[in-house]
Amino acid sequence: MESTIKDIKRETGLALSTISKYLNGGNVRPENKKKIDEAVRKLDYHPNEMARGLITKKTRTIGFVLYDISGTFGGLLTHYVGDLLRQSGYGMIICDSNNDKSVEEQNIKFLVEKKVDGILVVPVSTDDGFLDVAKRADIPVVTLDRSISGAQLDCVTIDNVAASQSAVEYLIERGHKRIAAIYSEEYTGKHRRDGYRRAMREAGLNVPSEYEYHEKIHSVSLGYNGMNRFLELPVSKQPTAIFMSNYEVALGVVMAINEVGIACPDDISLISFDALTLTLVMKPKMTVMVQPMETIASEAVRILMSRLGEGSQATLQRVLLYASLNEGDSVRDLRIS
Amino acid sequence: MESTIKDIKRETGLALSTISKYLNGGNVRPENKKKIDEAVRKLDYHPNEMARGLITKKTRTIGFVLYDISGTFGGLLTHYVGDLLRQSGYGMIICDSNNDKSVEEQNIKFLVEKKVDGILVVPVSTDDGFLDVAKRADIPVVTLDRSISGAQLDCVTIDNVAASQSAVEYLIERGHKRIAAIYSEEYTGKHRRDGYRRAMREAGLNVPSEYEYHEKIHSVSLGYNGMNRFLELPVSKQPTAIFMSNYEVALGVVMAINEVGIACPDDISLISFDALTLTLVMKPKMTVMVQPMETIASEAVRILMSRLGEGSQATLQRVLLYASLNEGDSVRDLRIS
DNA sequence: CTGTTAGCGCGTTCAA
DNA sequence: TTGAACGCGCTAACAG
Numbered sequence: 216m217e218s219t220i221k222d223i224k225r226e227t228g229l230a231l232s233t234i235s236k237y238l239n240g241g242n243v244r245p246e247n248k249k250k251i252d253e254a255v256r257k258l259d260y261h262p263n264e265m266a267r268g269l270i271t272k273k274t275r276t277i278g279f280v281l282y283d284i285s286g287t288f289g290g291l292l293t294h295y296v297g298d299l300l301r302q303s304g305y306g307m308i309i310c311d312s313n314n315d316k317s318v319e320e321q322n323i324k325f326l327v328e329k330k331v332d333g334i335l336v337v338p339v340s341t342d343d344g345f346l347d348v349a350k351r352a353d354i355p356v357v358t359l360d361r362s363i364s365g366a367q368l369d370c371v372t373i374d375n376v377a378a379s380q381s382a383v384e385y386l387i388e389r390g391h392k393r394i395a396a397i398y399s400e401e402y403t404g405k406h407r408r409d410g411y412r413r414a415m416r417e418a419g420l421n422v423p424s425e426y427e428y429h430e431k432i433h434s435v436s437l438g439y440n441g442m443n444r445f446l447e448l449p450v451s452k453q454p455t456a457i458f459m460s461n462y463e464v465a466l467g468v469v470m471a472i473n474e475v476g477i478a479c480p481d482d483i484s485l486i487s488f489d490a491l492t493l494t495l496v497m498k499p500k501m502t503v504m505v506q507p508m509e510t511i512a513s514e515a516v517r518i519l520m521s522r523l524g525e526g527s528q529a530t531l532q533r534v535l536l537y538a539s540l541n542e543g544d545s546v547r548d549l550r551i552s
Numbered sequence: 553m554e555s556t557i558k559d560i561k562r563e564t565g566l567a568l569s570t571i572s573k574y575l576n577g578g579n580v581r582p583e584n585k586k587k588i589d590e591a592v593r594k595l596d597y598h599p600n601e602m603a604r605g606l607i608t609k610k611t612r613t614i615g616f617v618l619y620d621i622s623g624t625f626g627g628l629l630t631h632y633v634g635d636l637l638r639q640s641g642y643g644m645i646i647c648d649s650n651n652d653k654s655v656e657e658q659n660i661k662f663l664v665e666k667k668v669d670g671i672l673v674v675p676v677s678t679d680d681g682f683l684d685v686a687k688r689a690d691i692p693v694v695t696l697d698r699s700i701s702g703a704q705l706d707c708v709t710i711d712n713v714a715a716s717q718s719a720v721e722y723l724i725e726r727g728h729k730r731i732a733a734i735y736s737e738e739y740t741g742k743h744r745r746d747g748y749r750r751a752m753r754e755a756g757l758n759v760p761s762e763y764e765y766h767e768k769i770h771s772v773s774l775g776y777n778g779m780n781r782f783l784e785l786p787v788s789k790q791p792t793a794i795f796m797s798n799y800e801v802a803l804g805v806v807m808a809i810n811e812v813g814i815a816c817p818d819d820i821s822l823i824s825f826d827a828l829t830l831t832l833v834m835k836p837k838m839t840v841m842v843q844p845m846e847t848i849a850s851e852a853v854r855i856l857m858s859r860l861g862e863g864s865q866a867t868l869q870r871v872l873l874y875a876s877l878n879e880g881d882s883v884r885d886l887r888i889s
Numbered sequence: 890c891t892g893t894t895a896g897c898g899c900g901t902t903c904a905a
Numbered sequence: 906t907t908g909a910a911c912g913c914g915c916t917a918a919c920a921g
Contacts, residue, residue, distance in 0.1 A: 219898055230908040235900055244906070261665055265611070266898030268602040269913050276645075284634075290627040294648050297621075301647070306666050308613075308643045311631050328598050329643050435829040463829070470834050473810035492772040492800070497807050556914055567892040572916060581890070603914035606897050 218258040226254035238262065268330075276306040277519065278326035280319060280336040282361075282401075284311040286433070287462055287491055288508075289337070292360065295512035296335060303520060305332070312339050314401075314432055320345040327352045333519045337361055341402065343368060355522035359515040361402045362533070369522070371514040371534040375403055378504045378538035379410030382486050383458050385502070385540060387418045390549030391456040391484060395426040397441035397468065398460035399433040407460040407488070426454060433460070438467025446475065456484035456546065462491050465501065469493070480547035490541050500543035507536055555595040563591035575599065605667075613643040614856065615663035617656060617673040619698075621648040623770070624799055624828055625845075626674070629697070632849035633672060640857060642669070649676050651738075651769055657682040664689045670856045674698055678739065680705060692859035696852040698739045699870070706859070708851040708871040712740055715841045715875035716747030719823045720795050722839070722877060724755045727886030728793040728821060732763040734778035734805065735797035736770040744797040744825070763791060770797070775804025783812065792886065793821035799828050802838065806830070817884035827878050837880035844873055 220238075224231050227250040237243040237251055254260070268274050277300050281289050293309060300307045308329060310322035319339045326334055327348050334349055334356045343366035349356050355369070362370040386394050396411045398404040408427070415422050425448060428441035438459060445454055459465045465487035472479060479485055479499060486502050487494065494501035514534045521532075557575075561568055564587040574580040574588055591597070605611050614637055618626050630646060637644045645666060647659035656676045663671055664685050671686055671693045680703035686693050692706070699707040723731055733748045735741040745764070752759050762785060765778035775796060782791055796802045802824035809816060816822055816836060823839050824831065831838035851871045858869075 221898080231899080232901075232909080233907055236907090239900080242906075247907095263606075263898050264667065265602045265605045266913090267900075269600075269606055269898080269915090270900050272913085274602070276643075285624070285627040285631050287622070287624070287627075290622040290624075293630075293646070294622050294650075297646055297648055301662060306613075306645045306662075309630070309634060309646050310638070311634055313631075325638060325643075330601065466830065469810075470806075470830065473806075474835050476813065493803065493807065498811050558914080568914095569893080569916075569918095570891055573891090576916080579890075584891090600914050603897090604916075606899090606914080607916045609897085 217263070218260045219263065220260070222258050223251065223254040223260055226258065227251055272330075273332050274330050275304060276308060276329070276331050278308050278310065278322075278329070278331040278334040280310045280312060280322045280326070280334065280338075282312050282319075282337050282339045283314050283432075284309065288489065291491075291508060292337070292512060295509050296516065299513055299516040303516070314339055316340045316345065320348075324348050327354060332523055333357070335359060335515055335519060338363060339401075342366070355519060357515050357519045357522070359511055367531060369518050369532045371511055371518065371536065373506050373511065373536045373538050375406035375538075376410040376413065378488075378506075379407040379458065379460065380414040381410075381538075381540060382488075382504050383411050383414035384418070386456045386458065386484065386486060386546060387414065387420070389484075389546060391546075392420055393426070393452070393454045394420070394456045394458060395428070395445050395454035396458040396460070397428045397438055397464050399437060399464075400429050400431050401433070404429065404433060404460050411458050423452075425452070433463050435463050435467040435470070438464035438469075439471045440467070442468040442471035446471070446477075454483070455549065456486070459485065459487040462487065462489040462494070465503075466493055469497065480545050484546040486546055488538075494543070499545050501545045502543040503541050504538040505541045506538050510536055554600070555597045556600070557597070559595050560588065560591040560597055563595065564588055609667075610669050611667050612641060613645060613666070613668050615645050615647065615659075615666070615668040615671040617647045617649060617659045617663070617671065617675075619649050619656075619674050619676045620651050620769075621646065625697075625826065628828075628845055629674070629849060632846050633853065636850055636853040640853070651676055653677045653682065657685075661685050664691060669860055670694070672696060672852055672856060675700060676738075679703070692856060694852050694856045694859070696848055704868060706855050706869045708848055708855065708873065710843050710848065710873045710875050712743035712875075713747040713750065715825075715843075716744040716795065716797065717751045718747075718875075718877060719825075719841050720748050720751035721755070723793045723795065723821065723823060723883060724751065724757070726821075726883060729757055730763070730789070730791045731757070731793045731795060732765070732782050732791035733795045733797070734765045734775055734801050736774060736801075737766050737768050738770070741766065741770060741797050748795050760789075762789070770800050772800050772804040772807070775801035775806075776808045777804070779805040779808035783808070783814075791820070793823065793883065796822065796824040799824065799826040799831070802840075803830055806834065817882050821883040823883055825875075831880070836882050838882045839880040840878050841875040842878045843875050847873055 283289050297307050312319035316339050323345055336358050337360045338358055343363045346356055358368055358370040362372045398408045428444050430437045459468055488504050490503050490505045494503050518532050620626050634644050649656035653676050660682055673695050674697045680700045683693055695705055695707040699709045735745045765781050767774045796805055825841050827840050827842045831840050855869050
């Protein structure tokens with residue numbers, strides 16, 4: 216049987232409230248302090264979270280709702296977030312939304328019923344209606360990696376527009392003019408497309424519609440299909456560089472060019488996102504914009520924790536982080552040749 | 553404020569115990585049944601799991617300890633397991649062991665303190681010492697994908713030795729004799745190596761030590777490094793086919809051969825595990841052994857659920873599943889040419 | 890089948 | 906600072 220606070224009362228001869236107070240950070244006479252510490256160790260006492268929660272109305276559990284856990288990015292993010300939460304003594308319930316808005320809404324309902332103390336969400340939905348249930352239950356929500364425009368929500372994101380603009384400008388600076396883009400039609404993909412377009416426009420470069428390939432969600436096939444589409448263009452129209460909006464997309468592109476024996480960077484230049492396994496291992500090393508994933512996770516957890524304390528200020532917290540360029544050898548400098 | 557069982561007592565005029573019993577599946581007079589149902593809907597009543605748990609000593613939460621969540625396999629498995637558990641009304645706390653035995657042990661401790669009802673684990677450790685804490689707390693444990701030899705534990709695994717043996721036999725049947733293998737030194741990798749060796753031995757084929765490349769854990773780099781090692785062999789000694797023990801390894805191998813312009817299956821034949829994105833998208837389509845991942849997940853959950861009921865029979869439940877061959881075009885038939 | 894009573898383990902009044 | 910009593914929301918025992 217588990218030992219309870221009563222057992223340590225027997226052991227020390229003190230009153231329950233004294234013990235309880237000390238265990239929750241209160242002040243007690245040094246001698247009693249010692250007694251309690253000893254008894255706790257001896258009996259291997261751990262407070263019963265259920266009994267405690269029944270009073271404090273806290274579960275010390277956080278819900279993490281993720282648009283898709285089977286992707287590389289989601290897996291890594293889960294890894295970081297889970298670690299940080301555990302370090303703070305919180306458990307985490309993960310819900311995979313499977314890129315489906317209605318599943319996402321179900322997930323929030325589930326977590327609210329589970330009475331989690333807070334919710335972290337990388338949303339699929341583009342409006343915050345699905346969070347009403349949480350709002351009504353007064354559960355703090357922080358979105359990460361993606362924000363919901365127009366919503367009064369704490370969030371931590373990276374500036375995807377700026378990041379992709381930088382990436383494309385990097386290509387332009389090296390003399391590329393025919394630059395194509397592959398992106399998804401969801402949140403991150405669209406923002407990165409916008410950065411691409413802005414860079415092109417500001418450089419006075421044309422973006423024919425054949426230079427943009429997109430599908431609903433980020434995937435290996437998206438990159439694979441997109442690249443093959445570009446390869447069907449007349450040789451004189453073929454892009455000299457490809458901007459890819461995500462790691463999985465890059466995978467697909469690399470597969471496609473390898474199949475037909477096109478060399479990177481000699482025949483085509485590539486730039487993508489996230490320094491993950493493949494971009495690091497392949498030769499030439501891929502030039503990528505790297506997101507500070509650990510910081511995204513830690514900032515989100517930090518904000519959520521601050522909301523969990525009593526004095527949750529009403530001020531919104533929006534953290535905007537920046538991606539940085541990690542230079543590899545996948546971009547050819549056309550000014551040299 | 554949340555509505556409690558007392559509110560629905562006020563609403564219906566019935567006694568608490570009557571309501572409680574009905575809500576837990578007991579029998580009540582039809583008229584009262586109706587009254588309760590109505591009140592529940594009207595007040596949007598949900599039982600407080602903490603209060604309930606305080607008595608029943610159940611949290612309706614399962615711990616899922618995974619050797620590594622950032623890999624493709626782990627991500628997918630998590631996806632399936634999470635879904636199934638939620639369908640059964642259970643929450644899931646995920647713990648990533650990061651391929652580290654001591655982290656794994658910490659995870660179990662954490663879950664025991666969280667008083668989860670059961671634990672699913674894809675273990676890193678090869679002996680079951682780290683599970684003692686759970687055993688002492690009388691929390692049922694089921695391992696999946698990997699079993700711990702010599703341990704009295706429910707488990708669901710696939711026959712990795714048989715699967716890899718079949719894969720290699722498939723190569724042998726098509727006339728391959730110089731077959732190399734790339735595998736990891738952990739659980740799954742070693743079993744798959746054993747299958748490879750058995751197939752070779754039974755066919756009377758030689759396995760020079762240069763034909764086996766291995767590193768500690770499965771990764772893209774493992775495949776990449778391994779393939780490059782094989783390519784350094786004198787041409788006359790180079791393998792005609794490669795057996796790869798895992799998806800990530802296959803990724804690395806494909807990268808390596810693409811870099812040097814070796815064609816598959818013309819110059820080299822490949823066979824691997826798991827029909828995941830890349831193996832499906834690439835051309836030629838990779839021939840793979842596919843694990844019934846959904847079944848692995850569902851069987852594990854089923855067994856765990858059966859342990860959660862009262863009459864948990866003492867008999868061990870070990871489920872052994874089989875992988876099946878999914879034929880692609882990555883293996884050349886040497887008998888034809 | 891229904892209602893009454895007790896108590897799960899803990900935090901939080903109050904009084905001392 | 907300490908200690909006694911109360912109650913969080915619910916289920917389990919028993920009596921009706």
